[in-house]
Amino acid sequence: MTVKKKVFLALVLALLAAAAVLAVGRSAAARSGAKDGPYEISVLCRERSAESRAAVKAGIDQASNDLNAEVSYITLSHEGDDAEQISLLEREAANGADAVVIAPVRSAKLGQAVKEAAQKLPVVAILSAPEGAPGIPTVSCDDFRLGQSLAERVLKDGVSADPKIIVSGVNPKCGDSENLYRGVQDVFKRNKIPFSTLQLRDAQEAGAAARSLLPGLKNEVWVELDGGALEAVGQAKRELLKTGQPADARIYGAGRSDAVTSLLEERVISAVGVRNEYNIGYLGIKTAVDGIRRKKGENVQVNFIIADGTNLYSPENERILFPFVS
DSSP states (O other): OOOOHHHHHHHHHHHHHHHHHHHHHHHHHHHOOOOOSSSSEEEEOOSSSSGGGGHHHHHHHHHHHHHTTTEEEEEEESSSOOOHHHHHHHHHHHTTTTTEEEESSSOOHHHHHHHHTTTTTTEEEESOOOOOTTTSOOEEEEEEHHHHHHHHHHHHHHHOSSOOOEEEOOOTTTTHHHHHHHHHHHHHHTTTOOEEEEEOHEEEEEEHHHHHHHHOOOOOOOESSSSSHHHHHHHHHHHHHTOOOOOOOEEEEEOOOHHHHHHHHTTOEEEEEEHHHHHHHHHHHHHHHHHHHHHHOOOOOEEEEEETTTTTTTTTHHHOOOOOOO
């Protein structure tokens, strides 16, 4: 046999072997019912814009690129509207999505709808678990412990003998927000530290309240648990300081944005607790893809940090505070 014939025969045999492996793989996938991709995944937000959770979205987008998924973001017309989220969940389950990733509004009715949808397709919760649906795989942070750590940082930095502490930004429509507040409350109550809560509708109202209240809070504390409101409160303090008005209150909070990081660096905000939201987004999509491939999903907890102006650029904190920098 000539060299050319030998090479030709080797190529034919290699092609036949590759075809056989591919056929076996497809046969196994067909037997398991798993789709080969691309995977169509619907991401149901609880806000009016996916951009309000930029780090979560960045993780989702990276995972979709890595795992051969096509992601559709579906937002609410009215933030925290459980009836609208139920309707959207039912629509996506009926319209042929391969899986749903949901940031659930806190609602027992939604929890029931999630359980029913999970009978038809993989459903993964991110940020918080659906109320009344304990079997749904959830990617979240230990927000109770994060709240405790934030309150412990306040006490470590010191409070006066008769402290005036404001806690704001608790959202009853979000399970993670409630858990965060319970953690803060736990530490203050155990240490017999009095505090008052302030109910504000949005970041704009938080900024107006801060401009009004901060001048009267002499060496006291404002703990803001909503990320958007934290930015507004910090910017209000910065404006007061620039105009020479008193604004001595220490500000603590939960959440990240470029503006919050800048305010930390300037020491306008004393410290923040930040979830690893990039990993929440990434692992949410990975868990959904695992579900499509018939792998059992499990609950996953990501880490968090307490950051201040002195440790912004430590390796761990930098990864979480600046998730868009490679």
